[in-house]
Amino acid sequence: MEKLLEVNNLKVSYHTYAGEVQSVRGISFHLDKAETLAIVGESGCGKTVTSKAILRLIQTPPGEIKKGSEINFDGKDILKMSKRELTDLRGGEISMIFQDPMTSLNPTTKIGHQIAESLIIHRGLSKNEALKEAVKILELVRIPNAEKRANQYPHQFSGGMRQRVSIAIALACNPKILIADEPTTALDVTIQAQIMGLMKDLQNKFGTSIIMITHDLGLVATVADRVQVMYSGLIVESGTTEEIFFNSKHPYTWALIKSAPQLNSKNKASLYSISGTPPDLLKPPVGCPFAARCNYCMEACLEEMPQSTQLSDTHAVSCWLMHPKAPKVESPLRPGGVE
Structure with missing residues (x-):
């Protein structure tokens, strides 16, 4: 398999009033093309910090990606990229689905415009072209009445539908890597299955590599090719x-x-x-x-x-x-x- 992403000796710390919190302490791993890598572990183990470090989303201060860390994507060191290169990378080459779609979506902007924004930045489409393409992308993630829904706001969507919108925004520019941070949190089992089935279908269609961050081992067993326990x-x-x-x-x-x-546990088994x-x-x-x-x-x-x-x-x-x-x-x- 061809390695698309390589992380070497990644260290991330947060400087607080109490001292330096060593959130990630020198981890190394890789991601192959078109595979799904699951990162599992308890809350606070460093899963989300790792994913944010890949996209250089660690706020500095108080956060710091330590010297000696390497994040190589497609032959380029992300930690040495300029602001312009990072703008092209985020959303264009690597996209992220955040844990809570209600906090990652802009409540004052229509859904269609939120998808179109990425298309205008990364694919150079005009506003009208981007809005038409946004409707097609909503249809791709199986949102009914896509043309009508594109003119609605996030609060008018259910939790499962908001998550589909987040996936639509992340996949708008056909990224090589999709990072999914707890993509099924707070969704019922039926909607969870639909969301994961959708992500797998899109992966098969576009050959996208996926980093799945979760604590749900049932989910991991269903969708992951490899697992790393943090x-x-x-x-x-x-x-x-x-x-x-x-x-x-x-x-x-x-x-x-x-x-x-x-x-197979008994009803009263603890x-x-x-x-x-x-x-x-x-x-x-x-x-x-x-x-x-x-x-x-x-x-x-x-x-x-x-x-x-x-x-x-x-x-x-x-x-x-x-x-x-x-x-x-x-x-x-x-x-x-x-x-």
């Missing part, structure tokens, strides 16, 4: 969807999968939850960040950060349990990622 600003495990769900090796990955509701809280990133621990919450914690886990172990060409994990001298631990999950 915790405390680090990638603790990465692999194909099959490797993560059927052969995961990190205790945090096990805990995430166990905490997802199971269809949901599994991960005890404790993530570490304070003002003062990150010297050892494994998951050590204080891990049922398999050893002395080495508290004293030193584990190195990444390559289990296959696609599967890597950072855990002291992979050390040759560590005790052998069997996964607490049954095949398929179910207890």
Whole structure:
């Protein structure tokens, strides 16, 4: 597969009155053409910060992308791009669907004009041409009565329809990469399935690469080609969807999968939850960040950060349990990622 995006040693910090919060602490990954990469983890683990860093949307101050970080897109270093180059990149080459469409859409501007704006900037269309094209794009994302709806405002749309509009704006210029930050949050299950089906259809049609940021493992299992698990600003495990769900090796990955509701659970069975809280990133621990919450914690886990172990060409994990001298631990999950 051809690599479209490469992120190397990405570090992002926020400078606060209390000190430097190390939100992302040196992560590296890549995205291939026409694939879907899912980034999963608890709230605050650095998923959204990573996605914003790719588009240089980290507000400075208080945020800072640290020296030594690299984000290479199609052979170009995004961190060295000029303002003009970034304008062409955002929306034209890489687009983002934000978590809450009601806050990302302009409440005072008609939907058609919001889509047309991107077409005018990136494709050089006239206003009339862009508005006609906006109607076609609304039809593409399956919004009924598209011509009429293009003249309406965001508050006149349901949550699912607003999300479709966000997808329409993101796909207006046929970007090479689509970043979807929790695209189905607050939507019911039926609408979630429709939105994800729509994104998959559009990916198949245009060959778009997708970075999916989510905590919904059911969603990941359905749409992702590869998965990377983030915790405390680090990638603790990465692999194909099959490797993560059927052969995961990190205790945090096990805990995430166990905490997802199971269809075969009894009605009164209590949901599994991960005890404790993530570490304070003002003062990150010297050892494994998951050590204080891990049922398999050893002395080495508290004293030193584990190195990444390559289990296959696609599967890597950072855990002291992979050390040759560590005790052998069997996964607490049954095949398929179910207890």
